[in-house]
Amino acid sequence: MKRRLCLKYIGAVVASAPLLPRLSWAEHVGKGESMETITHSDAEWRALLSPKAYDVLRHAGTEPAFSSPLNKEYGEGIYVCAGCALPLFESSAKFDSGTGWPSFFQPIDGHVDTQLDFKIIIPRHEYHCVRCGGHQGHVFKDGPKPTGQRWCNNGVALSFKPTLENAATTKP
Numbered sequence: 001m002k003r004r005l006c007l008k009y010i011g012a013v014v015a016s017a018p019l020l021p022r023l024s025w026a027e028h029v030g031k032g033e034s035m036e037t038i039t040h041s042d043a044e045w046r047a048l049l050s051p052k053a054y055d056v057l058r059h060a061g062t063e064p065a066f067s068s069p070l071n072k073e074y075g076e077g078i079y080v081c082a083g084c085a086l087p088l089f090e091s092s093a094k095f096d097s098g099t100g101w102p103s104f105f106q107p108i109d110g111h112v113d114t115q116l117d118f119k120i121i122i123p124r125h126e127y128h129c130v131r132c133g134g135h136q137g138h139v140f141k142d143g144p145k146p147t148g149q150r151w152c153n154n155g156v157a158l159s160f161k162p163t164l165e166n167a168a169t170t171k172p
């Protein structure tokens, strides 16, 4: 009888051991994120952003290929909009396209919007952050599986946030 009680107790302790699910940054940061539009005047954006980020985000500029350190960033984390910090891509969707620009096969659902762009005459699908409208890059149909898409992003329009786990173990 005593032994049975003891086993019952151990079982209860094991059953109540805390389960720590490993959440992605999208789950940590993306959920509950306010999607209310962020607007600033052109002068305010100019003051808020670096000159290069301002040119890309607010005037659809393009950074030179291979100029962004994020092109070769393969750490685990999340890529957020450099204009308003809305999470746009997960590191698990990043791949090396060889183009010299950070490339992803899919964005975080609902966080970017696309529109046709005729800047180089040939129609391309421009995409931008849904919250601040900041231009990020162009999406093409020559990407890898599972989507076949290549979201070609200007590195200067993004900021990389390593996962909490990595950030805690990385010493300066």
Ligand SMILES: [Zn+2]
Pocket: 081, 082, 083, 084, 085, 086, 129, 130, 131, 132, 133, 134
């Ligand atoms: Zn934004």
